Amino acid sequence: MVKERLFGKVPEEVAEICRELEMPGYAAAQIVDWLYKKRILSIDDMTNLAVRYRDQLKEKYEVRLYPPSKVEVSADGTKKYLYQSGNKKFVESAYIPDGDRATLCVSSQVGCKMGCLFCMTGKQGFQGNLTAGEIVNQIHSLPERDQLTSVVYMGMGEPFDNLENVLRSIEILTAEWGYAWSPRRITVSTIGIIPAMQAFLERSQANLAVSLHTPFEEERKMLMPVEQVYPLPEVLKTVRSWDFGRQRRISFEYILFKNLNDTPRHVKELARLLNGLRCRINLIRFHPIPDTPLEASDDQAVQVFKDALNQKGILTTIRASRGEDIWAACGLLSTREMTRK
Amino acid sequence: MSWTVITEKGPFMLPANLKSVRVESIREMAPQVFIIEFKKFFNFEAGQIISLSLSEHLEPRMYSIASGERDNNIQVLFNVVNDGHLTPALSCLKPGDAIWSSPGFGKFTGTCGEAWWIAQGTGIAPFASMFRSGQSASKTLIHGGRHADSFYFSDEFGPVLNDHYVKCCTKEDLPGGFRGRVTDYLEQLSALSPDPLYYLCGSSEMVVESRDILIKRGVPFRKIVGEIYF
Numbered sequence: 001m002v003k004e005r006l007f008g009k010v011p012e013e014v015a016e017i018c019r020e021l022e023m024p025g026y027a028a029a030q031i032v033d034w035l036y037k038k039r040i041l042s043i044d045d046m047t048n049l050a051v052r053y054r055d056q057l058k059e060k061y062e063v064r065l066y067p068p069s070k071v072e073v074s075a076d077g078t079k080k081y082l083y084q085s086g087n088k089k090f091v092e093s094a095y096i097p098d099g100d101r102a103t104l105c106v107s108s109q110v111g112c113k114m115g116c117l118f119c120m121t122g123k124q125g126f127q128g129n130l131t132a133g134e135i136v137n138q139i140h141s142l143p144e145r146d147q148l149t150s151v152v153y154m155g156m157g158e159p160f161d162n163l164e165n166v167l168r169s170i171e172i173l174t175a176e177w178g179y180a181w182s183p184r185r186i187t188v189s190t191i192g193i194i195p196a197m198q199a200f201l202e203r204s205q206a207n208l209a210v211s212l213h214t215p216f217e218e219e220r221k222m223l224m225p226v227e228q229v230y231p232l233p234e235v236l237k238t239v240r241s242w243d244f245g246r247q248r249r250i251s252f253e254y255i256l257f258k259n260l261n262d263t264p265r266h267v268k269e270l271a272r273l274l275n276g277l278r279c280r281i282n283l284i285r286f287h288p289i290p291d292t293p294l295e296a297s298d299d300q301a302v303q304v305f306k307d308a309l310n311q312k313g314i315l316t317t318i319r320a321s322r323g324e325d326i327w328a329a330c331g332l333l334s335t336r337e338m339t340r341k
Numbered sequence: 342m343s344w345t346v347i348t349e350k351g352p353f354m355l356p357a358n359l360k361s362v363r364v365e366s367i368r369e370m371a372p373q374v375f376i377i378e379f380k381k382f383f384n385f386e387a388g389q390i391i392s393l394s395l396s397e398h399l400e401p402r403m404y405s406i407a408s409g410e411r412d413n414n415i416q417v418l419f420n421v422v423n424d425g426h427l428t429p430a431l432s433c434l435k436p437g438d439a440i441w442s443s444p445g446f447g448k449f450t451g452t453c454g455e456a457w458w459i460a461q462g463t464g465i466a467p468f469a470s471m472f473r474s475g476q477s478a479s480k481t482l483i484h485g486g487r488h489a490d491s492f493y494f495s496d497e498f499g500p501v502l503n504d505h506y507v508k509c510c511t512k513e514d515l516p517g518g519f520r521g522r523v524t525d526y527l528e529q530l531s532a533l534s535p536d537p538l539y540y541l542c543g544s545s546e547m548v549v550e551s552r553d554i555l556i557k558r559g560v561p562f563r564k565i566v567g568e569i570y571f
């Protein structure tokens with residue numbers, strides 16, 4: 001019998017399990033505490049539970065935490081971890097230390113359905129959603145977990161195509177019974193699936209990042225098929241309708257492609273589209289992927305683009321390129337591993 | 342085309358523009374593939390999609406419209422996803438039953454110019470709509486399916502598109518057809534013109550793989566438009 005995973009369950013679910021197994025009411029809080037506050041690997045480690053309750057639990061459940069199956073370390077300190085999720089299925093997490101800060105980029109799906117032209121993960125096709133437990137496992141089982149200052153959902157997959165598991169993972173990360181992180185340490189990146197984006201804004205306090213990549217609809221259609229269904233003006237209308245308050249952040253991701261989306265015309269249109277919105281644009285250098293027709297803008301073009309946007313009053317930063325020597329573009333490492341097995 | 346929108350219910354998540362309509366007809370085109378029809382209550386552009394639901398309180402899914410712009414009814418082609426929350430119930434509807442539909446939306450719309458329509462399975466629907474809306478001139482249609490009965494609307498396409506209609510069948514040899522996948526067909530072509538627009542509609546794997554082949558064969562990516570059903 002395949003046992004059910006305990007890690008990733010929320011208190012209500014654990015309480016239900018305890019009721020089913022006729023365990024005392026206080027056992028649920030104890031189990032949740034063991035799962036998320038303490039670093040146990042098995043039910044046997046839950047030493048304040050009576051042995052008979054542990055035995056009962058073990059009949060149907062297991063903690064099921066997985067360490068990474070592989071790590072690649074870049075000369076700049078970036079580490080790419082590979083986690084196995086089922087037979088021949090792999091997801092990646094990227095640990096990115098930067099001075100006194102450290103960010104983990106986590107995956108939300110195995111593969112992706114969205115088919116963006118610049119993305120390696122899309123070439124794998126879609127193989128499944130990660131459960132909340134599998135998402136949080138990427139953080140919990142990270143050797144550098146205690147150094148983390150932030151988590152970004154920008155790894156493999158479209159988080160809002162797996163909304164419930166993403167929201168549940170955020171709940172585990174931010175609840176007092178969980179990791180008790182501030183939601184401001186978490187950013188979820190989307191290509192703009194509007195109904196799920198609305199639900200995320202309503203049901204969480206985490207930051208939002210939207211993959212923009214060009215302000216022109218016709219161009220965005222070529223880069224991102226989602227534009228056919230959820231056009232950028234509608235995405236921005238939704239963002240503008242939301243009160244982000246003073247703490248919650250909205251940012252836009254913008255990968256720069258040579259002679260495609262790095263022109264003054266793009267700066268002008270971006271400034272028009274984002275006028276009055278308290279936001280930031282993160283410029284990202286393109287990591288070329290096999291057989292792509294796209295080229296990365298050179299460093300000078302990236303700098304010029306950034307300066308032009310800042311002059312227009314839009315806070316713009318350049319994301320430092322990290323881990324280029326370890327297949328840094330998301331999806332490359334897992335694709336290589338998938339084809340090797 | 343269908344899209345998993347959300348699973349948690351909440352009034353702010355549901356499209357405000359769903360309207361109750363009566364099913365006019367429903368028929369099985371092939372095993373587990375149905376076409377459902379209801380009276381048109383909105384104008385649309387060929388290639389657009391609608392949200393469909395069985396109730397105003399249930400999560401809708403998106404589907405391409407298969408009927409033409411001037412037709413009186415809206416047609417939707419769908420295959421039954423066994424563990425899906427909508428299509429098994431949708432396939433059991435009878436004429437007179439109520440369903441909920443949004444007006445048409447989306448930007449995967451047609452062209453009067455030269456184009457290739459490349460589809461897999463029920464991804465043929467937007468091209469059927471374009472074809473039925475008078476956009477068949479200068480078009481080449483490549484359709485992929487498993488069996489002979491997977492080539493929906495072939496009785497309409499064949500007489501008009503003639504040699505410009507290619508059925509790529511993976512499980513059977515069809516007279517005049519190609520044995521293999523759409524991507525196999527594209528790979529073995531001797532030349533591809535960079536001039537037409539190339540429309541792709543199907544699973545993400547098919548769209549991404551076909552796009553890669555077209556690009557490798559010299560088609561500018563700006564000439565490729567994909568719609569993925571999710």
